[in-house]
Amino acid sequence: MRTLSTRHLLLATLLAAGTAQAGTVNIESWRVDDKALWEEVLIPAFQKKNPGIQVKFTPTAPTEYDSSLTARLTGGTAGDLITCRPFDKSLDLFKKGQLEKLDGKAGMENFPASAKVAWQTDDGKTAYCMPMASVIHGYFYNKKIFKELNLQVPKTQAEFFAAMEKIKAAGKTPIALGTADQWESNQTVLTNVGANSWKGEDGRKALIAGKAKFTDPQFVAAWEQLSKMGPLMGKGASAQTYADSQNLFAMGKAGVYPAGSWDIAYFNKEGMDFGAFPPPVAKAGDQCYISDHTDIGMGVNPKAKNKADAYKFLAWLGSQEFADLYTNKVTGFFSLSNHLISVQDPVAKQMLDWRKTCKSTIRLNAQIMNRGTPAMENELWNVSSQVLNGKMAPKEAAVQIQSGFAKWYAPQQK
Amino acid sequence: MKRWHIVLFLAPAVLIYSVFSALPLLDTLRLGFYTTNDAGVAHFSGFSNYFTILTDPAWSSAFWNAMGNNFKFFLIHLLIQNPIGLILATFLSLKGLKFARQYRTFIFLPTLLSVVIIGFIWQLILSPLWGVSESILNAVGLGAYFQPWLGEEGSALITLALISVWQFVGIPMMLIYAALLAVPEDIVEAAYVEGASAWRIFWEIKLPLILPTLGLVTILTYVGNFNAFDLIYSVKGAIAGPNYSTDILGTLFYRTFFGYQSQIGSPTMGAAVATLMFLVILCGVGAYFYFVQRKLTRYEL
Numbered sequence: 032m033r034t035l036s037t038r039h040l041l042l043a044t045l046l047a048a049g050t051a052q053a054g055t056v057n058i059e060s061w062r063v064d065d066k067a068l069w070e071e072v073l074i075p076a077f078q079k080k081n082p083g084i085q086v087k088f089t090p091t092a093p094t095e096y097d098s099s100l101t102a103r104l105t106g107g108t109a110g111d112l113i114t115c116r117p118f119d120k121s122l123d124l125f126k127k128g129q130l131e132k133l134d135g136k137a138g139m140e141n142f143p144a145s146a147k148v149a150w151q152t153d154d155g156k157t158a159y160c161m162p163m164a165s166v167i168h169g170y171f172y173n174k175k176i177f178k179e180l181n182l183q184v185p186k187t188q189a190e191f192f193a194a195m196e197k198i199k200a201a202g203k204t205p206i207a208l209g210t211a212d213q214w215e216s217n218q219t220v221l222t223n224v225g226a227n228s229w230k231g232e233d234g235r236k237a238l239i240a241g242k243a244k245f246t247d248p249q250f251v252a253a254w255e256q257l258s259k260m261g262p263l264m265g266k267g268a269s270a271q272t273y274a275d276s277q278n279l280f281a282m283g284k285a286g287v288y289p290a291g292s293w294d295i296a297y298f299n300k301e302g303m304d305f306g307a308f309p310p311p312v313a314k315a316g317d318q319c320y321i322s323d324h325t326d327i328g329m330g331v332n333p334k335a336k337n338k339a340d341a342y343k344f345l346a347w348l349g350s351q352e353f354a355d356l357y358t359n360k361v362t363g364f365f366s367l368s369n370h371l372i373s374v375q376d377p378v379a380k381q382m383l384d385w386r387k388t389c390k391s392t393i394r395l396n397a398q399i400m401n402r403g404t405p406a407m408e409n410e411l412w413n414v415s416s417q418v419l420n421g422k423m424a425p426k427e428a429a430v431q432i433q434s435g436f437a438k439w440y441a442p443q444q445k
Numbered sequence: 446m447k448r449w450h451i452v453l454f455l456a457p458a459v460l461i462y463s464v465f466s467a468l469p470l471l472d473t474l475r476l477g478f479y480t481t482n483d484a485g486v487a488h489f490s491g492f493s494n495y496f497t498i499l500t501d502p503a504w505s506s507a508f509w510n511a512m513g514n515n516f517k518f519f520l521i522h523l524l525i526q527n528p529i530g531l532i533l534a535t536f537l538s539l540k541g542l543k544f545a546r547q548y549r550t551f552i553f554l555p556t557l558l559s560v561v562i563i564g565f566i567w568q569l570i571l572s573p574l575w576g577v578s579e580s581i582l583n584a585v586g587l588g589a590y591f592q593p594w595l596g597e598e599g600s601a602l603i604t605l606a607l608i609s610v611w612q613f614v615g616i617p618m619m620l621i622y623a624a625l626l627a628v629p630e631d632i633v634e635a636a637y638v639e640g641a642s643a644w645r646i647f648w649e650i651k652l653p654l655i656l657p658t659l660g661l662v663t664i665l666t667y668v669g670n671f672n673a674f675d676l677i678y679s680v681k682g683a684i685a686g687p688n689y690s691t692d693i694l695g696t697l698f699y700r701t702f703f704g705y706q707s708q709i710g711s712p713t714m715g716a717a718v719a720t721l722m723f724l725v726i727l728c729g730v731g732a733y734f735y736f737v738q739r740k741l742t743r744y745e746l
Contacts, residue, residue: 098703211596213686267573269596275574401707405503408707409684417688
């Protein structure tokens with residue numbers, strides 16, 4: 032079977048771009064948007080310190096990255112350095128022997144334990160990717176609209192929905208959000224606004240330990256926020272794509288935008304005047320929680336043709352210089368290292384400063400929960416989109432997710 | 446000596462067909478009988494993949510949903526695309542029609558465009574934010590009837606099927622047009638001289654003579670629709686929302702084989718889905734040949 036399936040994969044590989052040459056360190060990534068930055072800033076900065084090492088950044092489109100990377104790794108034509116998705120996607124590669132152990136390698140000492148969680152075995156003993164960056168979620172708001180309508184930045188959910196009603200009454204779209212692409216419903220909406228409801232890590236760990244269920248009030252409350260947001264989205268939101276929502280907000284036609292910090296770069300480019308606020312809490316004075324998601328890591332291909340040079344590059348990825356360049360040049364991605372860096376972009380700085388007052392948590396289902404069948408990430412996209420569209424009650428959404436989870440996860444079956 | 450030639454001339458076709466068509470197909474059928482463990486090692490497991498797909502509620506509901514949607518997708522093509530193709534071909538084959546060639550080219554043109562472009566253009570046309578459909582409906586006073594058709598569970602699949610019909614209507618039109626041209630002139634003229642109306646000539650002479658082509662068009666539509674994937678994927682993505690209402694066998698296969706987001710791809714399970722798709726198509730084509738094609742040939746001149 033092995034050889035025959037390799038032949039299928041070889042065909043896929045022939046179609047894919049990444050051809051490895053001896054003498055060059057090839058980097059696999061899904062960050063197509065950052066190609067110019069790697070080629071013009073990051074790689075030259077590395078080569079200044081390490082002359083003579085050739086590095087090539089060869090990204091694949093995000094939607095095709097996982098499948099084409101698997102094909103190239105199996106076919107033996109993948110690059111030397113592999114950009115790692117967090118948690119199970121990469122753990123799966125490590126288990127198949129397609130990523131090297133990184134314990135004790137140069138650069139790894141610069142990262143706190145909390146950053147390494149996304150790229151280690153379940154027992155926490157072995158690391159296989161170096162943490163690169165996280166993204167933070169919250170709301171962006173249109174400063175001009177807020178000023179015109181004399182609105183304050185909302186701190187509680189009641190204030191938030193009152194402000195949205197005022198924007199609606201003024202004839203603008205309150206929330207720039209659509210469900211055509213579905214992923215936003217979970218990644219920038221549910222795990223963003225819900226963290227306050229399930230109290231971040233407490234809620235997430237209780238689910239993994241089997242001490243809480245999705246049908247418990249703290250999780251249903253998250254979907255209840257979504258069902259209230261639904262009527263505040265634009266007309267025809269069910270056919271509105273991610274790009275549509277970005278445009279709508281960039282054109283100044285919408286009040287707020289549920290955001291990932293990576294969106295900063297786009298709105299800056301559009302020359303927008305916007306600010307950010309963390310997801311509102313239930314009552315004034317409540318502890319706030321933010322989705323501060325470990326998103327990108329970097330690992331080494333065991334079959335790398337230039338392993339020694341790849342490790343040199345990896346060591347540089349753990350340096351102060353890289354942390355500074357990456358955080359400030361790739362606006363909206365925050366280095367996970369211990370190095371002290373000053374953030375220049377005002378909105379990025381604002382979001383990073385939330386870490387001082389709010390407790391960080393990763394996306395609810397990112398660790399362990401995504402492992403089974405039915406695939407929870409896909410299920411969450413589906414039910415959360417339906418709740419936003421008013422096609423499903425918050426309670427039903429919770430029941431569907433819980434029954435899928437309990438089907439395969441032993442601690443939830445008690 | 447003569448036989449040696451036969452082998453030589455057949456070799457290229459046989460070789461290319463077996464390496465690129467027959468072997469992968471057989472290998473897919475075989476792969477469906479295996480499962481892989483966490484370390485990626487495959488072992489033989491008999492019918493367990495098929496058992497899971499057809500009996501495990503999580504898999505079977507997705508499978509039958511995709512199958513049902515696929516049938517709807519096919520029926521819309523069969524009942525809308527092919528009759529329109531027949532009507533267009535009949536008009537085009539009328540004598541003395543001005544600009545017949547230009548019409549033919551324009552109707553056939555969308556077929557040549559990439560599905561990704563078609564999907565993108567129609568998504569813009571139907572967009573609730575920037576679409577032209579809403580302004581057009583407003584202009585004729587029907588603005589209140591505008592809906593985000595691609596986003597509603599009840600209308601998304603029908604809308605996608607109609608987009609596909611719009612794109613591919615040129616193919617049945619061309620095939621039927623060619624068949625209509627092949628209808629012998631003297632029979633039509635004889636009927637005309639006998640006093641048959643154009644309507645009667647169409648129903649009682651032309652239609653029976655082009656029936657084999659209509660059958661061929663039907664079976665091509667069937668095979669094409671049950672292998673469909675690209676339009677749904679380019680417009681709705683692999684999760685085929687809302688609530689899997691546009692999920693067809695092709696998108697289900699893609700998610701199973703390659704994986705999507707947290708769903709880890711499984712080549713063996715994917716091969717089982719592919720085999721089921723193959724069986725559905727095989728049964729359809731088999732039934733067509735057994736029940737329809739054999740009878741049709743008798744009418745041929």
